Amino acid sequence: MTPARPGPPSVVTVVGIGAGGWEGVPDVSRSVLCDAEVLIGGPRQLGLLPPECAGERIVWPSPLRPAVPRLLAAHAGRRIAVVASGDPMFYGIGRALAEEADALRVLPHPSSVSYAAAGLGWPLEDVEVVTLVGRPAARLAAALHDGRRLLVLSADATTPGEVAVLLRDRGFGPSRVRVLEQLGGDRERVTAEASADDWAQAPPSGDPLNIVAVECRRASGALRLGAVPGLPDEAYEHDGQLTKKHVRAATLGALAPAPGELLWDIGGGSGSIAVEWMRTHPSCRAVTVERDPARAERITRNAERLGVPGLRVVTGEAPAALAELPTPQAVFVGGGLTAPGLLDACWEALPLGGRLVANTVTLESEALLADAYRRRGGELVRLAVAHAVPVGGFTGWRQAMPVTQWAVQKTLNPSPGADR
The missing domain is CATH 3.40.50.150 (Vaccinia Virus protein VP39)
Incomplete structure (x- = not known):
């Protein structure tokens, strides 16, 4: 008997969605989400979908990374759509899905970084992006150079305060800091704008969905650290x-x-x-x-x-x-x-x-x-x-x-x- 040929690989589609919710989702992405038998995502992303997206809804468990292969295997053969924030391939779930899925289709949305750069008038190629999502704030110190522009991806509402404290501690207190919330949505706003030195303490808690924009300025007398080996x-x-x-x-x-x-x-x-x-x-x-x-x-x-x-x-x-x-x-x-x-x-x-x-x-x-x-x-x-x-x-x-x-x-x- 000739062995049966394996069927085509299961395709997982990951759809980016922004702070604007369903209104900002293009027709192609809407069609995929409404046709899916299984919808996987975080509570916030799944909550943005309308009732006509009637697939079984599954919230990512914690820890997330070990759950990816298990969930994909459990629903193999079904039409799976993963809902993600913004561009899934930019510090998003897309990396894990690309490593585990038989085949992956990505329908991105503009990332919060793109919205931030557009609003600030900063060319993206001249900006360094540092993520503090699930990472210690200390890693920001390696990116601090006089005159550089940074976009810091926040873990939550407390991140802007941590950034301000780190800037002062590392000799960059004069740096201009802005907090941009809910980028791409109706509630988009700049909630804080000051030098790190002017924030005597962490600013009041704001929206957890934020990016911190930093224009680096080294304080007079602060130790200068270059970008090549041979630090002082x-x-x-x-x-x-x-x-x-x-x-x-x-x-x-x-x-x-x-x-x-x-x-x-x-x-x-x-x-x-x-x-x-x-x-x-x-x-x-x-x-x-x-x-x-x-x-x-x-x-x-x-x-x-x-x-x-x-x-x-x-x-x-x-x-x-x-x-x-x-x-x-x-x-x-x-x-x-x-x-x-x-x-x-x-x-x-x-x-x-x-x-x-x-x-x-x-x-x-x-x-x-x-x-x-x-x-x-x-x-x-x-x-x-x-x-x-x-x-x-x-x-x-x-x-x-x-x-x-x-x-x-x-x-x-x-x-x-x-x-x-």
């Missing part, structure tokens, strides 16, 4: 265990972070390498391993302060603490090089194309790096930095301890000179 040493809380600015910039250059990549930062100290790796792109991830609990807590504070609260801090000693970590694209070893088997464990953890960079200032660890260079290839360099300091009534150079750095990429063919 003063940006970090530390106990002396800090990769200094010039060496840090060279180290990040050797590590060469790219969007979406994961770094292991071993012997984190103050966490500066992992922090600046993550600041290069919002999708960059890092795990820092630090054996000293006090330093591990300090790394967490530095990550919060500098806008990368997603940095994962593991308190433990390498190489044992590396066993359960996800595969990295790059590894930095800033401490603990003499731990037996550490360099070999890092090398084995890397996939082909992965990078390993190790720094040291001691002769004992330098010998290990020289041996690794002989066996694996790569580049072995010495970084020397001198600072001008007063010498009596004159000026002279004070030499910092030189740093030996080994940088290597894992390939099938080692660099010339490496052992075969």
